[in-house]
Amino acid sequence: MKGKFITLEGIDGVGKTTQLELLKIFAHEKSKDNWIFTRNPGGTELGIELREILLNNQTLRVTPLAETLLYIADRAEHISKFVIPALEEDTIIICDRFIDSTVAYQGYGRGLNIANIHKLNEIAIQGIKPDLTILFDADPSISFQRAKSRGQSGDKIEAEGLEFQKKIRAGFLEIAQLEPERFCIIDVAKKNPSEIHENVLKEIEKIIT
Numbered sequence: 138m139k140g141k142f143i144t145l146e147g148i149d150g151v152g153k154t155t156q157l158e159l160l161k162i163f164a165h166e167k168s169k170d171n172w173i174f175t176r177n178p179g180g181t182e183l184g185i186e187l188r189e190i191l192l193n194n195q196t197l198r199v200t201p202l203a204e205t206l207l208y209i210a211d212r213a214e215h216i217s218k219f220v221i222p223a224l225e226e227d228t229i230i231i232c233d234r235f236i237d238s239t240v241a242y243q244g245y246g247r248g249l250n251i252a253n254i255h256k257l258n259e260i261a262i263q264g265i266k267p268d269l270t271i272l273f274d275a276d277p278s279i280s281f282q283r284a285k286s287r288g289q290s291g292d293k294i295e296a297e298g299l300e301f302q303k304k305i306r307a308g309f310l311e312i313a314q315l316e317p318e319r320f321c322i323i324d325v326a327k328k329n330p331s332e333i334h335e336n337v338l339k340e341i342e343k344i345i346t
């Protein structure tokens with residue numbers, strides 16, 4: 138594969154989408170036309186439908202296993218139809234959430250078997266692992282406040298509270314420890330978005346130059 142695949146991870150409200158948007162502006166200003174941006178769930182026609190079901194449907198109650206399989210279905214479609222074709226060109230793909238969110242939320246958070254989630258992820262990604270995963274880390278009391286002030290109470294995950302977020306954060310940190318060569322952890326608790334953006338750019342430059 139000629140391109141590079143970069144994923145942004147971390148608990149709710151930690152600043153993933155903010156950083157993705159800052160990278161979009163950077164890419165636009167520097168005419169980096171080969172940088173493309175996407176997200177999980179999403180990025181394909183099926184992904185858009187699944188995103189609606191998984192994050193915005195207020196009434197549907199889905200079991201943790203079914204929920205996991207929907208994330209996996211989104212991922213399989215996204216890898217086949219979006220990521221692989223893009224990586225065959227000389228592109229830098231930056232993706233808001235990916236495999237690690239499923240392990241952290243559905244495994245560490247909801248208590249599904251973590252080894253099984255790894256297996257499902259492996260099937261879905263068809264050999265395409267991120268070249269770099271940036272984990273934004275902060276205490277949930279900080280990110281939760283940020284997420285709440287944004288006022289998106291419709292997001293089902295955010296509605297589940299601080300204790301859930303603590304489990305997810307611990308999960309992300311454990312996942313990162315297991316694969317230190319893929320992960321870069323940025324402590325975002327006391328940094329403003331532009332400082333974090335500078336850190337992110339440095340990490341991206343390391344793998345593309």
Ligand SMILES: Nc1ncnc2c1ncn2[C@@H]1O[C@H](COP(=O)(O)OP(=O)(O)OP(=O)(O)O)[C@@H](O)[C@H]1O
Pocket residue numbers: 147148149150151152153154155156283284286287292325328329330333
């Ligand atoms: N470094 C920062 N300092 C203070 N506020 C921030 C910082 N980064 C982002 N924010 C604010 O925090 C809120 C949540 O940020 P953002 O939507 O980027 O988080 P997220 O990680 O994408 O969350 P989610 O997982 O729910 O999509 C936004 O209102 C954003 O403006």
Ligand SMILES: [Mg+2]
Pocket residue numbers: 153154155233
């Ligand atoms: Mg976001």
